[in-house]
Amino acid sequence: MSRFTPKPWPRKLRSQEWYGGTSRDVIYHRGWLKNQGHPHDLFDGRPVIGILNTWSDLTPCNGHLRELAEKVKAGVWEAGGFPVEVPVFSASENTFRPTAMMFRNLAALATEEAIRGQPIDGCVLLVGCDKTTPSLLMAAASCDLPSIVVTGGPMLNGWFRGERVGSGTHLWKFSEAVKAGEMTQAEFLEAEASMSRSTGACNTMGTASTMASMAEALGMALSGNAAIPAVDSRRRVMAQLTGRRIVQMVKDDLKPSDIMTRDAFENAIRVNGAIGGSTNAVIHLLAIAGRVGIDLTLDDWDRLGREVPTIVNLMPSGKYLMEEFFYAGGLPVVIKRLGESGLLNKDALTVSGETIWHEVKHVANYNEDVILPTEKALTQHGGIAVLKGNLAPNGAVLKPSAASPHLLKHRGRAVVFEDIDDYKAKINDDALDIDETCVMVMKNCGPKGYPGMAEVGNMGLPPKVLKKGITDMVRISDARMSGTAYGTVVLHTSPEAAVGGPLAVVRNGDMIEIDVAERSIHLDISDEELQARLAAWTPNTPAPQGGYMQIFHTHVQGADTGADFDFLRGCRGAPVGRDSH
Structure with a gap:
């Protein structure tokens, strides 16, 4: 069984380039920081730990992270480190327009440069809301300084x-x-009033809890971190233990590149299938892997998740919430179950310095109605289904555990919405020619099209269909869907409509067929007709001029590779530089 071999200690730390010695430049850096009341011996070579805090009053999921940061600091002090709290860009799912996803890459870039340009030896990534977890993991992967995640935890049950x-x-x-x-x-x-009755992130297996689970499954958080409720005292204990652990990680030189290996990403993909995790995890893990330099693809998602049963009985796939998941034993129980089924790379390293199997092999399941036996799984073939065909040459994704079984093989007439505004203008009109057998198609909601790829893929059904008692229809778009949502929804269709993907030329009345078992999605027109339509297609919106939106539109890549910026992929490290004053 492999374990991490620590590097020799003591070593000269990166922060000593700023604070060690007696030169004019060092005195400049050190002297200014002393105005906070820090004694001189704090600069004697102990690790400087950056607590990268995504707290914001406008990020409700993370509204309690200022308090949690104090527990992280306590742990850092106890272990002999020097904690410095650093506020970083916080992309709130609840408030940012046009969509928080548009700012994930900006948050990652800003955080990366906060790490790269300041005297930090190790990082605690203090996160919670959907985009804060992947953005900080992307930044940490790019810089490759010792880093560890602690999440804010989910809200109490509503x-x-x-x-x-x-x-x-x-x-x-x-x-x-x-x-x-x-x-x-x-x-x-x-x-x-009952939906958000405590601090914390979504209490379903939405994107926030999914990404907390992904951080733990990747080995980037201490075992058990993902499910502890935000207001539970054990969440504060986890924060303090994380503060202690990062100091030792710096001393051992245990870095993200040591932990986020291909084996770790394979584990995370399978865990996502077992928990019924959000389709958003696909885009985020592809982006994080690209920062580490791991060639992760949609085909990996389909191959690795296909045989994984969904055993966590949580909304939106099941009936319970994150509180019950924690009380049942949380993510360690799921990881153990995968290990017992031969679906875990047991030797994958974690931030503890031990293997992932070492961390979970003795845990117990305390509620088998929440974490189900395999034979009672919500679906025996969970994971994320990746559909391909002439409508999605680069792939589209669907979450089987949240879909209606009778719609997983379906052929229907397309009812087309050119964009989200067209959808809103038409969907409530009883004159709309649509019934439950149709396939709802929405265009121009991908990374470039929205812009930012908003969570509008789970289009609400028309009232005249809902009044029949119908609760699900096949829906196809290049958008994303909230991790809290459900339905037979095909998402992330690539290439997206805004760049001239086949989705752009679907017309009302076209017949579309999906077959999830066969992983196919087909627009029922001839190849010649499809090529003629594509040749005649022209963009319907001009490229944005100026500001971050122009940077985003120019450099964002497709959903099938993680929707990261083309110039940010790859681990570039954290070069030490000293300015001259």
Whole structure:
């Protein structure tokens, strides 16, 4: 069984280029920092730990991270380090327009340069909301300084009239119920108060909890981190232990490139299948892998996840919430189950310095209705299905555990929306020629098209269909979907419509067929007709001029490779530089 071999200690630390010695430049750096009341011996060569904090009043999921940072600092002090809290770009899912995804790469770039340009020897990535976890992992991967994740944790369960309320999941459910006439607007407003009753991120297996699970499955967080509720005292303990651990990681020189190997990414993909994780994890893990230099593809996602049963009975795929998942034993139980089934690279290293199997082999499952036996799995073939065909040459994704079984093989007439505004203008019109057998198609919502690739792929159904009692239809787009959402929804269609992918030329009345078992998606027109339509296609919106939006539009890559910027892929390291004053 492999374990990490620490580098010899003591070594000259990176921060000593700023703080060690008696030169004018060193006195400049050190002297200014002393105005915070730091004694001289703090600069004697002990590790400087950057606590990269994504706290913001406008990022509700992360609103408690200032308090959590104090526990991280306590751990760093206890282990002999020197903690410095560094606020970094916080991309809130709840507030950013046009979409938080547009700013994931900006957050990663800004954080990378905060690490690269400052006297930091190791990093604690203090994250929570959907995009903060991948953006900081991308930054850490690019710089390759010792780094460890601690997440803010999920909210407590919501309750409304005796029913569990899952953040996000019930928002979609209740909204559809209002349109169907099954719930009043007043009841919807009453239910709002029950959706977010404590600090923390979504209490479903949405993107925030999925990415917390991905960080743990990759080995980048301490075992058990992912599921502890935000307000549970054990979340604060986890933060303090993380502060202690990062100091030793710096001394051992244990870096992201040692941990985030191909074996680790394979583990994460399989864990995502087992937990019924968000389709957003596909884009984020592809981007993180690109920063480390691992050639991860959509085909890897399909191959590795195909035989993984979904055993975590959480919304949106199941019925429970993150509180119950934690009480049942959390992610370590899932990882152990994968190991027992031969679906885990057991020797993959973690931030503990031990292997992932070492961390989980003795854990127990305390509720088999929450973490199910394999024979009672929500679906025996979970994971993320990657569909390919003439409508998606580079691939599109679907989450089988959140889909309706009877729609996994379906042929229907396309009802086309040119963009999100076209959809909003038409969907509530009873004159819209649509029924439950149709396939809803939305264009121009990919990385360049929206721009930013918003979570609009789970298009709400038309009221006249909902009133029949129908709750699901096949929906296809180049957009993303919230991890809290559900339905037979084909997402991330690549190439996207805005760059002239086949999705751009779908017309009302075209027949479309999906067959998830065969991993196919087909637009039923001849190759000659398809090529003629593509040759006649022209972009319907001009490229943005100026500002970050222009940078994004110019450099963002497709969803099939992670939607990162072309110039940020690859681990570039953290060169030490000293300015001259």
